[in-house]
Amino acid sequence: MxxxxxxxxxxxxxxxxxxxxxxxxxxxxxxxxxxxxxxxxxxxxxxxxxxxxxxxxxxxxxxxxxxxxxxxxxxxxxxxxxxxxxxxxxxxxxxxxxxxxxxxxxxxxxxxxxxxxxxxxxxxxxxxxxxxxxxxxxxxxxxxVEPLAVAHHAVSMARIEKGAAVLVIGAGPIGAAATLFARLAGAGHVVVSERSDVRRQRALEVGATAAIDPVAENLGERFRAITGRAPEVVLECVGMPGLIQEGLAVAGVRARIVVVGVCFEEDRFHPLTGLTKEASIHFSQCYHERDFEAVIGLLASGKADxxxxxxxxxxxxxxxxxxxxxxxxxxxxxxxxxxxx
Incomplete structure (x- = not known):
C-alpha cells in the first residue's frame, strides 16, 4: 500500500x-x-x-x-x-x-x-x-469525529451553564469545534479570541457570538464590553506559552479555565492571579468513547454542522x-x- x-x-x-x-x-x-x-x-x-x-x-x-x-x-x-x-x-x-x-x-x-x-x-x-x-x-x-470529540470532551469538562459567558482562545480546528459545542451546551455568549481574520469569520460561522482580534484590542476590556461581564469559562485551544496566564488574567471570579491546546514547551503563570479569583484550571487531554458517540449523534441529527x-x-x-x-x-x-x- x-x-x-x-x-x-x-x-x-x-x-x-x-x-x-x-x-x-x-x-x-x-x-x-x-x-x-x-x-x-x-x-x-x-x-x-x-x-x-x-x-x-x-x-x-x-x-x-x-x-x-x-x-x-x-x-x-x-x-x-x-x-x-x-x-x-x-x-x-x-x-x-x-x-x-x-x-x-x-x-x-x-x-x-x-x-x-x-x-x-x-x-x-x-x-x-x-x-x-x-x-x-x-x-x-x-x-x-476524533478532533470534534477532543473539543466535545473539553466543553463537557467546562460544565457550561445555560446563558454563561465563554471565551475561546484560538479558532483553529479545536477552537472552532469548541465554539460549536459551547453554543450547543447553552452558552449565552461564546466570544472567540483569534488573530487571523479568516479564522475569526469561520468561528462566527459555527456559532460564535463575537470574535476579537487580541492584537488590535484589549481582550478583557472588549469581552466585558460585548457580554457585560468577565468570562465564566475560558477554553484555551492554542497551546502556546503565556496563554494559560492570559486566560487567568481575563477570567472572572471562580471561573473555569480548561486547557485543551497542546503546549510542547515549558510555560509559566502567576498563581496569585488565579488565587485572588478562586479560579480553577483543568487540563483536557483527550476524550472518552462517549464523546465519540455524542459527536456522531449530533452530526447524524444535523444539530452539529x-x-x-x-x-x-x-x-x-x-x-x-x-x-x-x-x-x-x-x-x-x-x-x-x-x-x-
Missing part, C-alpha cells in the same frame, strides 16, 4: 510503499477513505517526537476490509467506521476507571512504529474502539507540500487526506 512516512525533523513527509497490514486477533483493518491532519502531527514532526519511518494519522474514517480471528458479533466487512486511536493496557488505574486515553501505557495510532497511522491506504484499529458511522454521516465528517471546518482535501501527491504549508497557513482549518485521490 501507499503511505506517507515521517523520516526526520525539518524534512517533508516521504511518500512510499509498504506491505498491506494484516489484523491481529482483536483488530480490524480499515480501508481509509479520509484522514485528517492534526496539529499534534505537525508538532511531532517539528520536534522529532516519533521514530523515523512512522506513518502518522489518528483521525480517520473508512470501511472494514479485514477482521481479526477473535473479532465476532456486530462487525462485518464493508461496515463504515471510525475509531478511537487508543491502544491502552486495560489493567492500570486509568483503565480501571474507564479512562483509556489516560492510560500510562497507551499508544496512540500514528505516533510510532508499533501502530502505524492513517496517512495510508489502510490502517489497523482495535475492534473494541470502533464507532459505526450512520448512513447520514459522510467519510469527511467521520474523519473529523462541521462542514465549515473542512477547508481542503488532498491526495498523496499534494500531501507533503500541504502538510508543511499548515505550519504557517492560518487560513486553513481541517485538511483531509484522500489516499485514493
Amino acid at each position: 501507499r503511505a506517507a512516512f515521517f523520516r526526520e525533523a525539518g524534512k517533508p513527509l516521504e511518500i512510499g510503499t509498504t506491505a498491506d497490514p494484516t489484523p491481529a486477533p482483536d483488530d480490524v483493518i480499515i480501508a481509509v477513505q479520509r484522514a485528517g491532519i492534526c496539529g499534534s502531527d505537525l508538532h511531532i514532526t517539528q520536534y522529532g517526537a516519533a521514530p523515523s519511518g512512522t506513518v502518522l494519522g489518528h483521525e480517520f474514517a473508512g470501511e472494514i476490509v479485514a477482521l481479526g480471528s477473535a473479532v465476532q458479533g456486530e462487525w462485518k466487512l464493508g461496515d463504515r467506521v471510525t475509531a478511537l486511536p487508543i491502544h491502552a493496557c486495560g489493567e492500570c488505574d486509568a483503565c480501571d476507571k474507564d479512562l483509556r486515553a489516560l492510560c500510562s501505557s497507551n499508544v496512540f495510532t500514528g505516533t510510532g512504529l508499533a501502530r502505524p497511522g492513517a496517512y495510508a491506504e489502510y490502517v489497523g484499529a482495535r475492534a473494541s474502539t470502533l464507532q459505526r458511522l450512520p448512513a447520514g454521516v459522510s467519510f469527511e465528517q467521520g474523519a473529523m 462541521a462542514r465549515p471546518l473542512h477547508t481542503q482535501t488532498v491526495g498523496f501527491a499534494e500531501l507533503p507540500t500541504a502538510f508543511e504549508a499548515l505550519r504557517t497557513a492560518m487560513g486553513q482549518c481541517k485538511v483531509l487526506i484522500d489516499p485514493r485521490g
